[in-house]
Amino acid sequence: MREKIEKILNEVRDFNASTKEELDNFRITYLSKKGLVPALFADFKTVAPELRKEIGMQLNELKNIIQQKVEEQLQKFEGQQGDNSAIDMSMPATAMHGGRHPLSIVRRDINAIFEQLGFTIAEGTEVEDDFHVFSALNFPPDHPARDMQDTFFVTKNPDVLLRTHTSSIQVRVMEQGKLPIRIIAPGRVFRNEAISARAHCIFHQIEGLYIDENVSFADLKQVLYHFVQEYFGPDTKIRFRPSYFPFTEPSAEMDISCNICGGKGCNICKHTGWVEILGCGICDPNILISSGIDPEKYTGYAFGMGVERIAMLKYQINDLRLFFENDLRFLQQFEQA
Numbered sequence: 001m002r003e004k005i006e007k008i009l010n011e012v013r014d015f016n017a018s019t020k021e022e023l024d025n026f027r028i029t030y031l032s033k034k035g036l037v038p039a040l041f042a043d044f045k046t047v048a049p050e051l052r053k054e055i056g057m058q059l060n061e062l063k064n065i066i067q068q069k070v071e072e073q074l075q076k077f078e079g080q081q082g083d084n085s086a087i088d089m090s091m092p093a094t095a096m097h098g099g100r101h102p103l104s105i106v107r108r109d110i111n112a113i114f115e116q117l118g119f120t121i122a123e124g125t126e127v128e129d130d131f132h133v134f135s136a137l138n139f140p141p142d143h144p145a146r147d148m149q150d151t152f153f154v155t156k157n158p159d160v161l162l163r164t165h166t167s168s169i170q171v172r173v174m175e176q177g178k179l180p181i182r183i184i185a186p187g188r189v190f191r192n193e194a195i196s197a198r199a200h201c202i203f204h205q206i207e208g209l210y211i212d213e214n215v216s217f218a219d220l221k222q223v224l225y226h227f228v229q230e231y232f233g234p235d236t237k238i239r240f241r242p243s244y245f246p247f248t249e250p251s252a253e254m255d256i257s258c259n260i261c262g263g264k265g266c267n268i269c270k271h272t273g274w275v276e277i278l279g280c281g282i283c284d285p286n287i288l289i290s291s292g293i294d295p296e297k298y299t300g301y302a303f304g305m306g307v308e309r310i311a312m313l314k315y316q317i318n319d320l321r322l323f324f325e326n327d328l329r330f331l332q333q334f335e336q337a
């Protein structure tokens with residue numbers, strides 16, 4: 001026993017690991033459950049009683065020496081791969097491309113303009129039912145927008161679907177029954193459309209809704225005019241064209257003077273000098289009724305705009321697909337965080 005201890009002592013005395021692996025092997029050879037030192041401890045019961053005290057001390061000393069060696073040498077390898085002790089887990093992550101996605105910038109800036117006017121932000125869910133996306137918004141049962149071609153269905157009967165517009169959030173907010181209502185609701189929407197430079201099956205909208213006593217079309221025009229002046233600059237003009245939406249009466253589409261050619265005519269505005277940016281109108285009394293709001297007492301306006309369209313105008317982007325490709329060469333051209 002004594003010789004065995006001496007032999008191991010000689011082996012380990014000058015051990016100097018040059019890699020972490022070597023040190024691991026060393027520890028395993030001597031200290032692991034099946035290693036040489038535990039084996040000696042197991043043999044200890046065969047030692048004659050009169051020698052036990054002395055051998056026991058030697059054995060403990062041997063174990064301490066080896067343990068100390070492992071601990072000392074471990075420090076050399078700290079920070080190397082596979083060792084987490086030199087990683088500062090509290091360090092903040094660096095932004096992937098050091099900036100913000102242009103759609104986030106647009107949403108943030110538009111939200112800010114309406115928030116200054118007293119609008120609050122509302123949210124809804126992307127998976128919705130037929131009632132909130134269509135029925136409550138006065139879409140007749142055979143309206144083409146309910147067709148499979150436009151809508152992605154999750155289940156049929158009962159109809160669960162991906163919202164095709166953020167107008168569903170109007171219904172959700174009206175249902176809560178707290179009046180007056182003054183919200184804007186940004187969100188992602190889905191339509192079964194072929195992907196091209198001008199269309200995508202996923203895009204974003206911002207919905208606005210104001211319901212109170214004595215709300216008129218003039219209020220709607222003034223708020224939208226203010227928004228356009230703030231967002232696109234004081235030289236920007238607006239115009240309204242009569243339109244149709246099932247949930248507003250009267251309805252309109254709003255154009256702004258093309259901010260790319262300044263109204264002179266270019267490819268983006270198809271040489272008209274104007275580009276459409278949103279739909280809007282006075283809430284149809286039917287939708288107030290279906291949400292339990294008295295249309296004799298309250299009136300309201302609503303509007304909905306496409307975020308991609310606005311981003312394309314603001315930053316002169318000519319292909320909608322760029323927003324979804326996450327190409328760093330594109331993203332890095334926007335605001336750095």
Ligand code: DAH
Nearest residue numbers: 165167279280281302303304
């Ligand atoms: N939801 C309409 C769409 O997806 C946009 C819209 C038009 C929203 C008129 C409105 C509105 O709130 O009043 O095309």
